[in-house]
Amino acid sequence: MRVYRGTFVNPLNDRRYIDFLRDHIVGVQDGTIAFVEPASRLGEMATIHGFNPESDVSVFMGNQFFIPGMIDTHIHAPQYAFTGTATSCPLMEWLEKFTYPTESRFSDLGFAEQVYSKLISRLLKNGCTTGLYYATIHNESSLALARCALRAGQRAFIGKVAMDRNAPDHYRQATATAIEETERFILDARQLNSGLTHPLVEPVVTPRFIPTCTSDLMSGLAALAAKHHCLIQTHAVESIDEVAFVKSLHDAEARHEDDACHCSGGETGCLCERDIMILDKLGLLKPGTVLAHAVHLKEEEAALIKERGAAISHCPLSNYFFSQGVLPLRRCLDWGVTVGLGTDVAGGYAPSLLTAIRETVVSSRTLENRELQEGRVGGPRLRSELRVTWREALWLATMGGAQSLMLANRLGSFAPGKLFDAVLVDPQAPGSPFDVFIDAP
Structure with a gap:
């Protein structure tokens, strides 16, 4: 299992709402999402799913975030x-x-x-x-x-x-x-x-x-x-x-x-x-x-x-x-x-x-x-x-x-049972076209 920790921008079933999952963990087994949980449950999830909470976790913090592909x-x-x-x-x-x-x-x-x-x-x-x-x-x-x-x-x-x-x-x-x-x-x-x-x-x-x-x-x-x-x-x-x-x-x-x-x-x-x-x-x-x-x-x-x-x-x-x-x-x-x-x-x-x-x-x-x-x-x-x-x-x-495309049960959001089909966005990557303002209103 591979676990990703960071912020996840997650569309809900109701198209009017987007959920911002800050400091969350997503567990992925063979390409499929096993769990989506707050990072505070990392230890508990490690025990349940049998992964190493250090070596099996990739951390993407700061201004980075994931969106569904x-x-x-x-x-x-x-x-x-x-x-x-x-x-x-x-x-x-x-x-x-x-x-x-x-x-x-x-x-x-x-x-x-x-x-x-x-x-x-x-x-x-x-x-x-x-x-x-x-x-x-x-x-x-x-x-x-x-x-x-x-x-x-x-x-x-x-x-x-x-x-x-x-x-x-x-x-x-x-x-x-x-x-x-x-x-x-x-x-x-x-x-x-x-x-x-x-x-x-x-x-x-x-x-x-x-x-x-x-x-x-x-x-x-x-x-x-x-x-x-x-x-x-x-x-x-x-x-x-x-x-x-x-x-x-x-x-x-x-x-x-x-x-x-x-x-x-x-x-x-x-x-x-x-x-x-x-x-x-x-x-x-x-x-x-x-x-x-x-x-x-x-x-x-x-x-x-x-x-x-x-x-x-x-x-x-x-x-x-x-x-x-x-x-x-x-x-x-x-x-x-x-x-x-x-x-x-x-x-x-x-x-x-x-x-x-x-x-x-x-x-x-x-x-x-x-x-x-x-x-x-x-x-x-x-x-x-x-x-x-x-x-x-x-x-x-x-x-x-x-x-x-008849794939709503497999793609489009981060949920258990769906494929982990994701894009990592890093506004501060070298050559990024975005300017990031810390603590801006």
Whole structure:
């Protein structure tokens, strides 16, 4: 057993609260937390658990503290190669001119491993110990991403991207091929965990988004996810142009099939032509589904996401550039939707969940200020309706991510029975970007 003594920043089950466990001890046996206790019980714990209270205890005092490893629920790993490029473009143009050409280069394993190893190293340095990744359509380079994560010790949920329409001919696959290759990737990726007590790599079924995936492809991938018990990731109601594109595709298919809409959308309009209803119809909306962005979500759609047990990855930084809107995060949380945070590299230029935490708070205030300015909210009591606090944002980056990935019983906080997945923060480390003031108010 190994015991760690210090301060632990511990998210509670209630997202509004963070517990600061000052001078506590955490006992770890084979990677799993055995106990979390005040340091005053060190001798007692040593007797109970049979460890040496001197040689088996690592002490981290002063201004150092532990936080749970942060969980990034939306990363486009190959896009790290052009992070911060052309953020002035609309989403669909950005994909066509920059994303697809760059991602197609990942058929080159040497190039792929260079980019992936640098990205994972940077994410770990920024406190991300678990990542939900989109790779590319290439099986071998997607497996290279998995091997890079294994070497670095990062927990990685990795999706081989599936697309069969509205992408360059050289960067899409036939429907049957995309399904077959996805299944092969699932089997090969799981083989990489051989010999590990706690598997680190898990394949994820990944239809990129509705504009690039036919209904046949998406329903086939849904069947694969059910067969192999995989998580699912995709994008949903991400931007104004994406929503319009999906509507045009739906309208064309409905005319072709002579399929009249019988949706009871009411005042919100037809929901059948929008991402959430389409994904649900095709079997892709379920526990373990992570929907990136969801900025232009309607309340009825949020209710369906909650009912199905799916989650949203909130990507505040990239939303500024490509989504033409701000996710009403406070309302999503109040509606009971599960939410995690994502950096969305490279739509988000910063591969850091600390940045995502900050921007989560800022974007909530931006939305609140806009509604105040437009006269939709009034009175001192109501002004906090749309705000998200830093405590909640940190919770989303830890416990929220764990819930999104169906890992809340294993990750996200310090509790007996969970894995000791932790980041040690030392504000006074050499070269630290922080200044520490002793006895400051």
